[in-house]
Amino acid sequence: MNPVQIVEAARPEVGTMPPIDRRHLRERIFDAAMRAQSELSPVDLASPNTRASNAARLAALALLGLAAVGGLAYSASRETPGSRATAPSATDVAPSPTLEPTVNTVAQAPLLTTATTTTTPPIPGSGDTPLLLPPERNRLDELAVVRAPLGGSALLLRAPDLSTISLIEVDGLAPAEEPEPDPSASSTTTTVPPRQYAAVSVIPPDEDTPGQYSVEVACGSVSVLDTAGRPAFRPEIDALFNSMRITDGVINIDLPDGWAAISGGRSTDEFVFGLPVEIGNQQVTIMVAQYPDGSLAVAGNDQRQYEPATFNGQQAWVNRDPEDPAAFTLLATVGTTAIRVSARDISLAETEEVINGLTPGDVDEWINRFGSLPVDLDPDIRSCTDQPEFNIV
Structure with a gap:
């Protein structure tokens, strides 16, 4: 074997340089040659075979040789000994790195909050807003x-026949003394006597006020209102009057069986x-x-x-x-x-x-x-102590 074959046999096998590497190597060789030429003195075209021009050409060739040797060494360093730059198989292709998705963070508006308040809406029918x-x-x-009338109150009852009966009492003055009747005077007016019950006397309704009864009391007045058109002193009315007792102006009512008190108050x-x-x-x-x-x-x-x-x-x-x-x-x-x-x-x-x-x-x-409320035109001139008042027993 000649020396060239010995060198070739000892040289490791080198695969084909990738295109991008070959491109970079060419660019480096070209840059090195241009720099070397720019550093030399201008070539004398009249005497091209002078010693100086020959030396310059030899130096350029030496630089090119060094660049070639460096490229071979770079190619060898890219591969492991004994391997060739063959195209990788499909199974040897490295997977592309997975990139984390970029999350765009948007500033969120704060949630709406309801401010607490100490304002309380008015309640109808209360002490402040009646x-x-x-x-x-x-x-x-x-x-x-x-x-409101002085000392007045009312009572609403329901009888066993499901009819409603109202009772009203109003305070007043002591009754005036009746004058002594004149025996010589003649009168054609007929007065209906009161009807007597267990403890009360009741003045019957007249033609102008049908269904309205008056209970005799020592002071003030008590009215019992039934529906007009119903018979006077019907059984339900009789039962109601029989349940009344008056003690010191208080009208106590012991409701019979089947009666109910709907409401009462001043x-x-x-x-x-x-x-x-x-x-x-x-x-x-x-x-x-x-x-x-x-x-x-x-x-x-x-x-x-x-x-x-x-x-x-x-x-x-x-x-x-x-x-x-x-x-x-x-x-x-x-x-x-x-x-x-x-x-x-x-x-x-x-x-x-x-x-x-x-x-x-x-x-x-x-x-x-x-506007202002009307003035109470009735002064309080009540003079009797036993004023009527309802009480359900």
């Missing part, structure tokens, strides 16, 4: 305030307004009478007949006129306030919506909107 006021700037069909001021509302494209007026801290008996001290009903989820009483079925009168309570509602061409459910839409208020707000 009245229901109509909406402001509403036209009213009626507006009135009736002051009289209070009456606040009334008529509110026009639109129901089903029809104008309807609702009359609302209110009795702060009052009772249903005070609201319904009349001769109407009331039947049980439900209003705003509570026990109420309603009267419907047989001659006008579209009209009704309702007795109900809102908190501690008794109300009487009268209307026609409107249902109880629609009436509830109207009542619930009113604004709770007090007497001062009523005065600010509608």
Whole structure:
């Protein structure tokens, strides 16, 4: 073997240089050659075979040789001994590194919070707001305030035949002494004597006030109201009068079997307004009478007949006129306030919506909107000690 073959046999096998590496190597060789040429003195074209020009060409060739040897060494360093730069198999392909997804963090707005408040909405029918006021700037069909009678109270009872009977008492003056009758005077007036019961005397109804009885008391007055048109002193009325006892002005009533007391209490001021509302494209007026801290008996001290009903989820009483079925009168309570509602061409459910839409208020707000209350024209001149008062035994 000649020396060249010996060198070739000792040289390790080197695979083909990748294209990108070959490109980089060419660029380096070109840069090295250009730098070497720029550092030499300009070539004299008139004498190309001078010693200086030959030396320059030899130096350039030496640099090219060094660059080639360096490229071979770089190629050998890229592979392990005994391996060739063959195309890798499909199983040898390294998986691409998995990149973590970039999360764009967006600043979130803070959650809405409800600030605590110490403001308490007014409660209708309470001690602070006993009245229901109509909406402001509403036209009213009626507006009135009736002051409570002195020492008055009422009682509403239900008889075994399911009829309702009202009792009203009002304090007053001691009765004036009756003058001595004049025997010489003649009179054609016939006075119906009172009817006597176990412990009370009752003046029967007259033609002008059918169904209204008066119980004789030492001071003041007591009225018993039955429905007009019913027979006077019917059995239920007789049973009621027989259950009464008057002791020191107190009318004690020992209710017979089958009777029930619906409500009772002292009289209070009456606040009334008529509110026009639109129901089903029809104008309807609702009359609302209110009795702060009052009772249903005070609201319904009349001769109407009331039947049980439900209003705003509570026990109420309603009267419907047989001659006008579209009209009704309702007795109900809102908190501690008794109300009487009268209307026609409107249902109880629609009436509830109207009542619930009113604004709770007090007497001062009523005065600010509608003016001062009427002056009590009746001074307290009660002179007797035994004033009538109801008591259910």
